[in-house]
Structure formats: C-alpha cells, structure tokens
Amino acid sequence: MAAVIQDAAGLRAGFGAPVLESQACFSALMRALAFPGRVTQAPTLAEPPDGWPSALAAAALTLLDADTPVWLDENARSPGAEAFLRFHTGAPFAAKAGAARFAILLDPRSADFTDFDIGTDQYPDRSATVLIAVDALAGGPRSVLEGPGIKTSQQIAPKGGLSGLWEAWPRNRALYPLGFDAFLFAGDGVIGLPRSVKRTDQRD
Amino acid sequence: MYVATKGGEAAIDNTHALIAEERRGDPAVPELGVDQVRQQLGRAVDRVMTEGALYDPALAALAIKQAQGDLVEAIFLLRAFRTTLPRFGAAEPIDTGAMTIRRRISATFKDLPGGQVLGPTYDYTHRLLDFALAATGGAAAEAPEAAPTDASMPRVTDLLGAEGLLQPELPNPDQGEPFDLGREPMSFPANRDQRLQNLFRGDEGFLLALGYATQRGYGRNHPFAGEIRMGLVEVEFTPEELGFPIAIGEIEVTECQMINQFQGAKGLKPMFTRGYGLAFGQSERKTMGMALVDRALRAGELGEDRDHPPQDEEFVLSHSDNVEASGFVSHLKLPHYVDFQSELVMLRGMRADAERIHARQEAAE
Amino acid sequence: MTAPITAGDAFHSIDGSYNFAYLDEQTKRMIRRTLLKAIAIPGYQAPFGGREMPMAYGWGTGGIQVTASIIGVDDCLKVIDQGADDTTNAVSIRRFFKRVAGVAVTEATAEATIIQTRHRIPEAPLTEDQIIVYQVPQPEPLRKLEPREAETRKMHAYSEYGLMHVKLYEDIARHGEITTTYDYPVEVNARHVMAPSPIPKFDNPKMQMMPALQLFGAGREKRIYAIPPYTQVRSLDFDDHPFAVQTFDTPCGLCDATGVFLDEVILDDKGDHMFVCSDSDHCKGRRQAGHVGPRAAAAARLGFPGSAGDGA
Helix, strand or coil: HHHHHHHHHHCCCCCCCCCHHHHHHHHHHHHHCCCCCCCCCCCCCCCCCCCCCHHHHHHHHHHCCCCCCCCCCCCCCHHHHHHHHHHHHHCCCCCCCCHEEEEEEECCCCCCCCCCCCCCCCCCCCEEEEEEEECCCCCCCCEEECCCCCCCCCEEEECCCHHHHHHHHHHHHCCCCCEEEEEEEEEEEEEEECCHHHHHCCCC | CCCCCCCCCCCCCCCHHHHHHHHCCCCCCCCCCCCHHHHCCCHHHHHHHHCCCCHHHHHHHHHHHHHHCHEEEEEEEEHHHHHCCCCCCCCCCCHHHEEEECCCCCCCCCCCCCCCCCCCCCCCCCCCCCCCHHHHCCCCCCCCCCCCCCCCCCCHHHHHCCCCEECCCCCCCCCCCCCCCCCCCCCCCCHHHHHHHHHHCCCCCHHHHHHHHHCCCCCCCCCCEEEEEEEEEEEECCCCCCCCCCEEEEEEEEEEEEEEECCCCCCCCCEEEEEEEEEEEECCCHHHHHHHHHHHHHCCCCCCCCCHHHHHHHHHHHHCCHHHHHHHHHHCCCHHHHHHHHHHHHHHHHHHHHHHHHHHHHHCC | CCCCCCCCCCCCCCCCCCCCECHHHHHHHHHHHHHHHHHCCCCEEEECCCCCCCCCCCHHHHHHHHHHHHCCCCEEEEECCCCEECHHHHHHHHHHHHHHHEECCCHHHHCCCEEECCCCCCCCCCCCCEEEEEEEECCCCCCCCCCHHHHHHHHHHHHCHHHHHHHHHHHHHHHHCCCCEECCCEEEECEEEEECCEEEHHHHHCCCCCCCEEEECCCCEEEEEEEEECCCCEEECCCCCCCCCCCCCCCCCCCCCCCCCEEEEEECCCCEEEEEECCCHHHHHHHCCCCCCCCCCHHHHHHHCCCCCCCC
C-alpha cells in the first residue's frame, strides 16, 4: 500500500521502523540539546526531501504531528517536501513563521529570527523550535558556547550562513526564559542550541 | 522480633493470586457474568462509563467485575484502557433537543409541550428492602407498555430562551477546536469547555457534596430543576473525506439544566442563568450535582462574589477527579522512610538542642 | 550515542496489544516535545497532556511516562524506590518495562543507562551516559505556600520568590534552622526555583553540575521539568545560615559506609535499632568488596535482607 502511494505521488519514504527509529532520533535530539554543541547522530533516512539533510527530515518525522503547525522557508518549500510532511506527520502548515511551533530553514541567510514565537511569560515552553540545515557541522567560523549542559566551554564551527542566527542570538538569550530553541543539521549530524546557551566568537 | 519485609516478584504474584481468589469467592456460587453486570447493575455501569470517560457498557461491566464492584477502581481501569485508544477526531455536538425521550421532568412548569414523562426512577419508591429480590429465578419483571411520547419535546430552556428570560448559551465564535481533557492538561483560568469536561469526569460524590453545599449557603445559588431529560441521542461524525456528518451510533445520556436567578450585573439585565449537567446513561444525581457546581463556578464570569469552595475554580477542578485523588491518597501506602528518616534526624536534633537549652537555664537558676 | 536499529519493529507489540513501551506514538511525541522544552529551560515546569497509566497516580506515573518516551531497545533500566531496587513498587515498575519494552534491567547503578527513581539519588556518581528520571508527587515548590496554580505560575514568570525566602527565614526565626529536610527547594541555572522531588536534602548537592541529564515527571499534576548536565543547582539558603546536609553518627551497620544516607531499622521492641545504607546497590557492592559493618553479625542472625543470613 505504502509503495503504491509512493509511486503515485513520488512520495519519499519515512522511517522503515517508525517506533524504534523515532526513539533513536529523539534520543539524538535530546542529547544534542542536553549537551549543546556536541554533534550527535540521527538514524539515516534513505531519501529525505530534496535539499534536506537526512537528520533534519528525521527530526521532522520524530517531532511533528497534527498538533504542531510547521513553517517552511522558501528553500524548504516544494511539493515533494510538503507531501512528505503532510503524509508522514499530518502537521498543518503555518502561513506565518510566528504561528509555527516548528520552523524548517534550508537557507538560514534569508531568515528573520525575530519572527519566531518566543512563548509567553507564564508558558515560555510554548515557543518555536527552529530546525536549520547547514552545509557542515564543522569547518566553519568558530564559536564558543557556555551554559547549562556545558562543563566549561564548548567549541563549535558549523558552516553555512549562520551570521544572522548569531546576530539574533544575544537578543534571544536576553529574553530568557523566553526565546526560541534551534537545532543545526548536516547529513546525519545534529547540534542543539537551547535558548539557555551563551555564544561568543572564538578569538584565537 | 523484626521481620524483614522484602517486596519482590513473588510477593506481587501472591497478592495478584489472592485478589483473583477473593474476586471469584465461593466456587459453589455461580460466577457472575459480565452480561449480568451490564444488564442488572446498569446504574453502576453508567457511573463507570461517565467518570471513566468512555461509552462502552460491556467494558464498563467487565471493569466492575474485575474490580469486585469497587467503582472508583473500575473507573480507573476504564480510563487506563481509554488512553490507549487511537483518536479519530471530535464528534459533532450531540443534540439533546432531538433526544428519544425515556424520562423528562421539569420542576418549573406544571405542564409544557410534550408533557412530563416520569420514566424509570427511584424517586417514588418506598425505600423498603424488597425481600422478593433475595430469591432468584423469579419471573421476568414486566412494565406496562408506555404510551408513545410526543415527537416534539422542546427543551424547557429553549422555551424560556425564546422569551429572552434566559441567558443564551452560544458557541464562542473566537474559539477554535474545543479543549480536549484527554490530551491537554488543565490550565487556569479554565474555559467552560474545560470545566464541563472536568465535571463530567468528576467524582459523583464530590460534586453531590459541593452542589449540596451551594444549596446550604456556601455559594449564592437559587436553583430550579428547569429540566432533566434522559434518553437516546444520535452521535454524528464528519469524516474529512466526506465533509458532511454521518450517524455512527446512539448513546444514552442524562441532561440536567438548572435554572438560576441572576440579579444582573456587568452590563447584563436581570435574567435567568443556567448550570449544566450531562452524563452517560441514567445518572441523574451526578448531572444535578454537576449543574449546581457548574453554575457556582460561573460566579466570576457573572460578576458575583466568590467566597465559597464550590465557586473556587482551582479548588473544584483540581480535586474532582477520583482517579487522581485516590491515586495520590493511596500513594501514602508506599514507603516514605527516606523522607521520614530526614524528619527523624531533624526532630532528634531539635529536641537535643531544646534539652541543652533547658538544662542550661536550670543550671543558671 | 545513537543505537543501530537491529530489531526492526519486532518489539512493536511485545505484549500483544500494546505499543513498544506502552504509550502510543502520538503521546510519546507530545512528551518528547515537552522534554526538549524542559531541557531548554532548566527548572521550569512544562505542562504536558499526561495520560492515565495502568498504575495509580502518585505511584510513579510521571516518571513512567518520561521513561517510556525516552527508552530504546538498547537501554538498560534500573528502578529504585527509597534508594532500594527491591522495594515493591520499584519491582513493579521494573517489571512493567521488562514486559512492555523488553529492555534489559539491572540493579547495578553503573550498568544502567536510565535510572528511574523515587526519593533518592544513588550514592555512586552518575555519568554523562546516564539519565536519571525522578518520580515527582508535587512539582510546584511554592504549592505549600500558595495553593493556587494561577498565582504560582506568575511567581515563576516574574521571579517572585520572596514567599519562599520568607518561609525559610521564619523557620530560622522560630527553630534556629531551616526545618525542610526533604524536597528542599533549589534554584536552577540562577533562575527557576524548583522542587527536587522528595529526595532527602542530603542528595541535593549531587544535583549541582551533575554529568547526567536529570528529568522529572509529575503524572497527576501533568508537569515535566529537567536539569541538563553540568547545570548550576543551588539549595536555597542564607549567608548566616548556609545550607547543610544531614549527617549520621554511625556508619552503615552492614557495610560500614560513612558519608551516605542511612535508613533506620528497628530491630526489636526493646529499642535496639541500626542504620543501614538506603542505597541497596551501593551497600551490596561494598559488602562484596569485603567491608563489614558493626551490626553485620546481628543482622545475619535476624535474616536481615542483604545480610549474610538473608535466605534470598
């Protein structure tokens, strides 16, 4: 049955073993957020939507459902990607970034990070989680992270148009305990950036 | 002599075997069938379905049998089962105005369109133990055929509403999907959909006592039983692919609309307001308690003083659920010796300090 | 850290009619999303749509839902109640997960990847590769001072913790010390005041900069909260009355351990009692390593669990 649908709509397959793989993927995401900056590995998805890192697509399958409006940036939006999310998660598409529980950015350069939901004074958890595709999780400009989950300091060097995110980060952090949380994805790898984390440029 | 208690697999297995044996009772007595519970203990089934939040008489009967008639335990069994069921969506609101009536009474009007229908009720039984029931195998009880009820049985509240004397209850156009207590936690202040779902599941005894308290002055309430109706209503569901509602079955419900005086405030004219009660099956006491408490909890919205527990939303809605309440009360049976040890250490220390101070004072004197 | 998927969905219906780890996938997703937010805001109580579990509220349903949402086929689970693996409810919960998730279980703290606990933190330091899940009866540290959620939620939102300080200070004024001995409030990440669950205050310092992720589940109250690894956790106190843990005058009667939390055991009706480790695995390990406590012989005569005279 699934194969027929796939053929008819060109729909990409989800997890082969959804129960166990979504657990493994969640475990990677949770660990990434608990130890900000450390790269964790999500289970590989054979055919993520075009242009999507496998880990980002896996995270979407793991976290999204009918209760979580999702917003896609221009680059993430395609009939294939939308069909993929609609079929596998049932998540409704939010018209505006601010109305989304999850945002998926394939091009973080074009994002306005002040758009995302930061939660409310009494419910700061009701905020957006931003899933960002990057070119690589290493080899880019170096940042230093400090905060909960980090023993002393943690160096990261993701590559791919993150200057806007880094510019927005001090403001996001100043809102604490409000704010959005972010994950960076490349290939199977994930880096978690909870709002609680302080980031500075690495100075040699 | 100290006897070491070592809880473990064996102890747990043994206790399960013991309750199974107790449940069955004397094997010389025929085993109770689930169908017997369903047919002959119908009011217990109704209560378990209502507070268990699942309309399934067969499973409710099974739960009652399994719990040896402990209804709070049976309610818990049904809830724990319910939570594992997939959710397909929300049904259309049931229309109690279109109910196939078995019982319908109004305390506010002597006669009304459709008339009063007494139906099955204990209200006028003399509470004398019926020793004939102690013998089994008697002939089936048969009631005379009821006269057919009128096809149209407008709700009393609709009749009053037409005159503008009763505050209308209209859907809130700003609200999207109704709250779903099965999936979302309570938050305060609660909207009425949250509150009514909570009260629907709420413990009958708790609501009865609170409702009673409002009658005795703990909560300004001047209730009239505007109408109580019981019977079958159709349940409709709109599948996304069809886009129009289809009937998926019938359920028996009891509805109580209490009519309450309202002096007028907050820019509202004096008029009657209502408290609402609904339950599965024949659950009149529950719906009346619920309607009284619902009205008491509207105090804030209607600009009335909130001085008494039945008007206190957090107090009522946080403590109404007997699955939560019995769980937390019974958890006191779990070992607490770590916390208790902490208290012991402190208490001994404080007593020692007090004695030292006392001794010093005595020495000084 | 990700486990390779080897078992396919073979465990999908391990007990016939229930999903892996009992909860349906939609519920797990909801809890997982809540867990991520809880980790991002250390010490903040995130509401979640808690489900009825097949155990009573108050008996660990919050912890069980958290564990069920994080556990995988390669995990190894330890469950303790009051520090001990053999208490009835710990046995019952361990058995539940064995049945519905088919996971390995252990009593050895060092072997566990997930430790579900009620009222204790193990004596052995936890590592980055472990997660500790606390069962929480009352997640709101301010609840005894202010029963209304509508009020306490505002207090957390605006960091209005004066009430808590007043309460602790009144204790000092009246009794000369803070009389809270368990569930002693902590301040997490210099922001949220949090209930550590009814662990003895003896365990509070273990939370400070713990390498393991700490997750808290309150089923009846429908709240989840978390402390990420390496997070500042300070027990509330005053400069002139610094926080101090309980101390015991005697070592463990069975294994001679000091600097651990001890349970008092009444041995007869003439007032004889002894103190033994609350952490049963810690005690066992020490006894196996040859440590002998001052009451070991008496305990063996009485057939005390874990002693040489224990028939089990």
